[in-house]
Amino acid sequence: MNSKDIRKEFLHFFETKGHLIVDSAPIVLKDDPTLMFNNSGMAQFKEFFLGNGTPKNNRIADTQKCLRVSGKHNDLDDVGKDTYHHTMFEMLGNWSFGDYFKKEAIAWAWELLTEKYGISKDQIYVTVFEGDKGDGTTLDEEALELWKQHIAEDRILYGNKKDNFWEMGDIGPCGPCSEIHVDIRPEADRLAVDGKALVNMDHPQVIEIWNLVFMQYQRKADGSLESLPARHIDTGMGFERLAMVLQGKSSNYDTDVFQPTILKLEEISGVKYGAAEKTDIAIRVIVDHLRAVAFAIADGQLPSNTGAGYVIRRILRRAISYGYRFLDLNEPFIYKLYPILKAEMGDFFPELVKQETIVTGVIREEEASFLRTIEQGLNRLNQIIQQLGDSKVVPGDVVFELYDTFGFPADLSRIVAEDHGFTIDEAGFEAEMAKQKERSKKATALVTDDWVILDAAGNETSIAYDTKTADVKITRYRKVKNNKGEFFQLVFNQTPFYAESGGQVGDVGTISTLNETIEIVDTKKENNLVIHFVETLPENVNATFSAKVNTEKRNEITKNHTATHLMHEALREVLGTHVEQKGSYVGDDYLRFDFSHFAKMTEAEIALVEQKVNDKIAEALPLIEKRDCEISEALADGAMALFGEKYGDKVRVIRFGSSIELCGGTHVKNTADIRLFRILSESSTAAGIRRIEAITSNKAIESYKEADKNYNDVLAALKTKNDAVKAVQHLLDENAALKKQVESFVAQQASAEKATWKAAIKEINGINFLAIKTNLDVGAAKQNAIDLTKEIENAFIVVGTNDAVKPSITISIAKNLVDKKGLNAGNIVKEIAKHINGGGGGQAFLATAGGKDVNGLDAALKQAEDFVK
Numbered sequence: 001m002n003s004k005d006i007r008k009e010f011l012h013f014f015e016t017k018g019h020l021i022v023d024s025a026p027i028v029l030k031d032d033p034t035l036m037f038n039n040s041g042m043a044q045f046k047e048f049f050l051g052n053g054t055p056k057n058n059r060i061a062d063t064q065k066c067l068r069v070s071g072k073h074n075d076l077d078d079v080g081k082d083t084y085h086h087t088m089f090e091m092l093g094n095w096s097f098g099d100y101f102k103k104e105a106i107a108w109a110w111e112l113l114t115e116k117y118g119i120s121k122d123q124i125y126v127t128v129f130e131g132d133k134g135d136g137t138t139l140d141e142e143a144l145e146l147w148k149q150h151i152a153e154d155r156i157l158y159g160n161k162k163d164n165f166w167e168m169g170d171i172g173p174c175g176p177c178s179e180i181h182v183d184i185r186p187e188a189d190r191l192a193v194d195g196k197a198l199v200n201m202d203h204p205q206v207i208e209i210w211n212l213v214f215m216q217y218q219r220k221a222d223g224s225l226e227s228l229p230a231r232h233i234d235t236g237m238g239f240e241r242l243a244m245v246l247q248g249k250s251s252n253y254d255t256d257v258f259q260p261t262i263l264k265l266e267e268i269s270g271v272k273y274g275a276a277e278k279t280d281i282a283i284r285v286i287v288d289h290l291r292a293v294a295f296a297i298a299d300g301q302l303p304s305n306t307g308a309g310y311v312i313r314r315i316l317r318r319a320i321s322y323g324y325r326f327l328d329l330n331e332p333f334i335y336k337l338y339p340i341l342k343a344e345m346g347d348f349f350p351e352l353v354k355q356e357t358i359v360t361g362v363i364r365e366e367e368a369s370f371l372r373t374i375e376q377g378l379n380r381l382n383q384i385i386q387q388l389g390d391s392k393v394v395p396g397d398v399v400f401e402l403y404d405t406f407g408f409p410a411d412l413s414r415i416v417a418e419d420h421g422f423t424i425d426e427a428g429f430e431a432e433m434a435k436q437k438e439r440s441k442k443a444t445a446l447v448t449d450d451w452v453i454l455d456a457a458g459n460e461t462s463i464a465y466d467t468k469t470a471d472v473k474i475t476r477y478r479k480v481k482n483n484k485g486e487f488f489q490l491v492f493n494q495t496p497f498y499a500e501s502g503g504q505v506g507d508v509g510t511i512s513t514l515n516e517t518i519e520i521v522d523t524k525k526e527n528n529l530v531i532h533f534v535e536t537l538p539e540n541v542n543a544t545f546s547a548k549v550n551t552e553k554r555n556e557i558t559k560n561h562t563a564t565h566l567m568h569e570a571l572r573e574v575l576g577t578h579v580e581q582k583g584s585y586v587g588d589d590y591l592r593f594d595f596s597h598f599a600k601m602t603e604a605e606i607a608l609v610e611q612k613v614n615d616k617i618a619e620a621l622p623l624i625e626k627r628d629c630e631i632s633e634a635l636a637d638g639a640m641a642l643f644g645e646k647y648g649d650k651v652r653v654i655r656f657g658s659s660i661e662l663c664g665g666t667h668v669k670n671t672a673d674i675r676l677f678r679i680l681s682e683s684s685t686a687a688g689i690r691r692i693e694a695i696t697s698n699k700a701i702e703s704y705k706e707a708d709k710n711y712n713d714v715l716a717a718l719k720t721k722n723d724a725v726k727a728v729q730h731l732l733d734e735n736a737a738l739k740k741q742v743e744s745f746v747a748q749q750a751s752a753e754k755a756t757w758k759a760a761i762k763e764i765n766g767i768n769f770l771a772i773k774t775n776l777d778v779g780a781a782k783q784n785a786i787d788l789t790k791e792i793e794n795a796f797i798v799v800g801t802n803d804a805v806k807p808s809i810t811i812s813i814a815k816n817l818v819d820k821k822g823l824n825a826g827n828i829v830k831e832i833a834k835h836i837n838g839g840g841g842g843q844a845f846l847a848t849a850g851g852k853d854v855n856g857l858d859a860a861l862k863q864a865e866d867f868v869k
C-alpha cells in the first residue's frame, strides 16, 4: 500500500466510526507559551482537554504535522542515526472528547491494524500501565481486560510510568496509555528470539507504532493526581513507521515517503545510499531535516536568531554540515530537493505548493550564508591551531566559541583538529555546553502554580470588540514565577482587554475598586483563555472591579492595525499578488509588516503605496465587520487568509472598501480616524522577505512637523528663504571651485619648494644627496622627490613632512644608483623611520613610511646621510 493510501485509509476508517476529519494544525504554535512547535496530535486540542473550549465534534481524527526538536520531546540526536525517529513526522490520531473511552479506542485500533491494514496478529504486542506507587495508581485492569478480548494474553506486557503514563506537561490532563508495538524482524529471527524481550528496548525492528492515551487524571502543581470529570481518548500513530510496516521495509527511509528525495540526493552528491554507514547517516539526516525546515517555513516560521526561528536555523545548518562533511557538498543543494518533496506531499499539504518560491529562496540563501560561515570558521580554526604549537589540544572554550558565536559545528572542529594531528578538549567543550544550557534554562524557567478557582461556572468571555470598560469579576487566578520575578495571572468572567494575537499587542489598563487600583501590565491568550498580568493581587479577589482599558494606547494600536490592512492591499496592487503577509507587529508606537517580495522596493513604489493608503484614509471608508461568517463564504468574497494560521469554520471578516481580511484584531470605525499614514523604512529580513515600518495619526503628523522644522533650520543656516536645493547646489559649486584653487596653489608652492630643494642638493661620493624637511603634504612631497630624481642625475632624495600628527618620510633614489651601489630605499626608510616611531616600505628606488613622532624627524634625516657616506 503506498503511503498516500495508508493515510487515506486511516482517515476513512475513523470517518466511518463517526469522526469528523480535520486539517493538520500549523506546525508552529502561536498561543501556547509552553510549546514552540506542535509535537503531538493532541496539541491543537489542548484547550478542549483543559475545558477552555468546545470541539466541533466529540469525535475527531486527522494527521498532524509534528516536530520533536525541543523541550520535553526532543529526538534530534537520534535522527539519522536510527531509522525510525524523525524531526518532522506525521501523527495519525483519533480523539474522543468526553465521548467513547477505552473499549472503542482499543477495539478500533485492533480492527484497523489487523483487518484493514492486514498486519499479522502474531507480530503485534501491546502494553498496559502497571500502576505507580508514588502516584497511588494501580494496574490498568480495564485496559487489560479489553485487550484480552482481542489478543493472546502472553502478548500483553506491563509497562511502567515512564513508558505507559502520558503527561502533557508538568501539570495538566494525563493518564495511562497502551502502546502497540510491531515486530517486523524476519521470521527466522522471530523464532530465535522472542519479540517480547525486545519491546521498548530500542530495537529498530521491534517498534512502537501507536500510543492510545486514556486521559482520566489532572496533574496538579503539587504533583498529586485528581480524577477528571470527563474522560478523553487521545491516540497517536507514527505515519512513517506505519508505512514501513505495511510496505515490508526495515527502515522508514526505505518507504515511498523518503525514497524519492533520497534518489535525488544520490544524483546530486554522486553517493549511493547503502554504500557506507557514515554517508547513510548523512543522507538520512538531510532528507529528514529537509521536511522539518520546509514545513516550518511554509507555515510561516522563517529561520532567525531567536526562539522557534533559531531552532529551524539550527536544523537546517545540521543538514548542511552533514552534507559538507560526508557528501562533499560545498554548494547549496538542499533547496534542490524541495521540488521532489513538493511533488510527493503537495497534494495533501497544499501549503508546500503555494509557498514554494519562499521556501526554496530562504533555504538557498541560508545554505549559501552558512557555507560562508563554515569557510570562515575553518580559516579561524586553522589560525588558532598554528598558534597553539606543541600543545596538540584545541581548548574546549575555543570550540565552544566557534560553535556558539559563528554556528561552526563542534564535529567539524574535531575533524579539522584531527587533520592537523590535534584533538579537541572534549570535556572542556561539554562543560561550556552544560553552562550554556544552564544559562538558557534559568532564563526561561517558569514555575506556574495551580489555578485558584473562584467561580467554576464563570464563562470567561471576551467583550474586547464592543467595549473598553466593564465591571468584571475574577473567576480564577494563579501565581507565576520566572527569571524576572513573581507575578499573577487573572482571568475575568468577561473582559474588555484584547489579548495579544495576530501581531496586535495585548492591552494594558487598570482594574479598580473604591479602595485600590491595580495595573494590568499585559494581556495574553493561552490555550484560548484570556490572561491578565498583574504584579500584585487585589486585596479582595472576590470584589467586583471596574476594568478600564488604556484607551489612548488602544486607539493608536487600532489605527495601526487598520493601516496595516490598507497597506497590505496597496502592496498587492503596486507589487503584485505574490505579496503575502509573513509577520507583523501592531503596537501603539508603530506598525511593522513583513511580506514576500523578491526585490528592494523603489522610491516610487514606496511613495505609491503610501499614497494609496492615504487615499483610502481620505475616502473615509466605514468598517464593515462580520463575526461568525462561514469561512467558505468569506474566502469566496475574496478575504485574505494567512498560511500558518489556524481558522475555525466561523471567522471574523474585516472590510474597508475593497480590503477584506480574516482578522481577529481591533479596528477603527472609519478609515478617516487614521488621519495620516507614513512609511518610515523598507528593508530586507530574509531571502525574499521585505519589511516595512510605518506610523499613523499623531505620530505621522509629528514626524512631518519635525521634518518641516529641520528644513526650516536648514533654510536659516543657508540664509535663504525658499529654495534650499538651489542654495545647496550653489554651495557645492563654490566648494568645487575652491578645491580647484587650493590644488593649484599647492602645486605652485610645491614647484617653488622644488627649486629651493634643488639648490640645497650636495654631492657626496658621487651621489647628489638631499635630506630636507617640508610643510607640503605627503603626496606633494613625494611627487617633488620623484620629479627631482628624474631631473638630476645620481639623485638620492629624502623628504620628511613636518606634520605634527602624521609625519612621513619619502626616499627616492635614481635607478642606476640602486643597481650600482646596491642602495635600497625600502630598507633605508624602514631603518630611519624608527626615529619617528613609524614604519613603511616600498621598492628599492622609491619608498615611504608614516610615523607618529614628528620630534624624531631631524634625527631620521640625519641618519639618512650615513647611507651615502
Ligand code: ATP
Pocket: 040, 068, 075, 084, 085, 086, 087, 088, 089, 091, 208, 209, 210, 211, 236, 237, 238, 239, 240, 241
Ligand atoms: P518512541 O519511544 O519511539 O520515541 P514515543 O513514546 O516518544 O515513541 P509517542 O509520544 O507516544 O511516542 O507518540 C506516538 C507515536 O508517534 C509513536 O508511537 C510513534 O509511532 C510516533 N513517533 C513518536 N516520535 C516519533 C519520531 N520522532 N519520529 C517518527 N515517529 C514518531
Ligand code: MG
Pocket: 075
Ligand atoms: Mg520518543
